[in-house]
Amino acid sequence: MVLAVVPKVKLNDGSEMPVLGLGTYLAKDDEVQKAVSHAIDVGYRHIDTALYYRNEADIGEVIREKIKQGVVKREDLFIVTKLWNSYHDPERVEYACRKSLENLGLDYIDLYLMHHPVGYIYVDDNNLRPTYSDEKLMLNDVDYLDTYKAMEKLVKKGLTKSIGVSNFNKEQLERIIQFCKIRPVTNQVECNPGINQKKLIKYCRDHGITVTAYAPLGRPIAKEKIPTFLFDDIILSIANKHKKTPAQVILRYLIDINTIPIPKSTNPERIEENIKLFDFKLNNDEIELIDSLNTGNRLYQFPLMQDHKYYPFKAEY
Numbered sequence: 001m002v003l004a005v006v007p008k009v010k011l012n013d014g015s016e017m018p019v020l021g022l023g024t025y026l027a028k029d030d031e032v033q034k035a036v037s038h039a040i041d042v043g044y045r046h047i048d049t050a051l052y053y054r055n056e057a058d059i060g061e062v063i064r065e066k067i068k069q070g071v072v073k074r075e076d077l078f079i080v081t082k083l084w085n086s087y088h089d090p091e092r093v094e095y096a097c098r099k100s101l102e103n104l105g106l107d108y109i110d111l112y113l114m115h116h117p118v119g120y121i122y123v124d125d126n127n128l129r130p131t132y133s134d135e136k137l138m139l140n141d142v143d144y145l146d147t148y149k150a151m152e153k154l155v156k157k158g159l160t161k162s163i164g165v166s167n168f169n170k171e172q173l174e175r176i177i178q179f180c181k182i183r184p185v186t187n188q189v190e191c192n193p194g195i196n197q198k199k200l201i202k203y204c205r206d207h208g209i210t211v212t213a214y215a216p217l218g219r220p221i222a223k224e225k226i227p228t229f230l231f232d233d234i235i236l237s238i239a240n241k242h243k244k245t246p247a248q249v250i251l252r253y254l255i256d257i258n259t260i261p262i263p264k265s266t267n268p269e270r271i272e273e274n275i276k277l278f279d280f281k282l283n284n285d286e287i288e289l290i291d292s293l294n295t296g297n298r299l300y301q302f303p304l305m306q307d308h309k310y311y312p313f314k315a316e317y
């Protein structure tokens, strides 16, 4: 039973993207298949995966089955996957995209993202995290702009409708915008009340780029009461007032500050909880209160990439 019709945002290339998606990192096999199936049944139309997650084939099988059963049409779905760091060499970009398409069993991707601005040395398709004997990552210095230009060709070939980036800072976006032919439609970054990305969101909005919010709930661990923002009195009192859960308040906040959250869940009740967001709205005072929880601290810092010249998180935003 569809629990909500998720509104869509118009992208700078004319495509439309549902403002809520299902995250799938660390979900595999039967678990991810059941999650995606349930998510589609209750109204999710935007699914976020990546070559790196090694779950594209599981997800693609469910999508094709749902289309076959007539539950959804292909054009109703918005499938996002990502170019992994080992394929930044422009000559490998189309190969990686076709590999994702083959895994998914689809003719096209809706949105193909560069997963990181930092590239790795390609070893083979089974080794997506190559390291030296001292555990340091095998990084390479391919310019992300060259990688992006190779991604533009994928749009022309019809392999993906839209392209975008992930984990890019403002300076890196500026460089892409200056030299690209096809502007990225989104920058997928960590965004939650702990790191609300207000400056980056404004920069992106001023340039017609949406922000997709990953780790929107801060990967909660209930028994340790982390992340602290999820258990904060500010969130609890707003949740009580609206008769919603803290997670719903946070996801609604992320939509109200113009981002596109992609909460991951493989639990049917939480998949349902996370889509029941479109029967309430936060007022400006509530948004400002939640803004006050911003510390700027990231959960995802990718420390093994930090010596790379394109490591994005040394800049202010």
Ligand SMILES: NC(=O)c1ccc[n+]([C@@H]2O[C@H](COP(=O)([O-])OP(=O)(O)OC[C@H]3O[C@@H](n4cnc5c(N)ncnc54)[C@H](OP(=O)(O)O)[C@@H]3O)[C@@H](O)[C@H]2O)c1
Residues within 6 Å of the ligand: 022, 023, 024, 025, 026, 048, 049, 115, 166, 167, 188, 189, 213, 214, 215, 216, 217, 218, 219, 220, 247, 248, 262, 263, 264, 265, 266, 267, 270, 271, 273, 274, 300
């Ligand atoms: N581009 C990138 O570099 C990048 C990096 C990280 C993540 N991502 C994408 O963003 C997605 C989301 O990020 P994430 O998975 O790291 O973090 P998240 O969505 O903030 O948190 C996921 C965790 O929250 C739990 N959860 C879900 N709904 C809940 C609720 N209503 N109340 C309490 N707990 C809840 C889930 O457990 P259950 O499954 O048991 O419900 C899971 O353990 C990823 O899955 C991935 O698709 C992208």
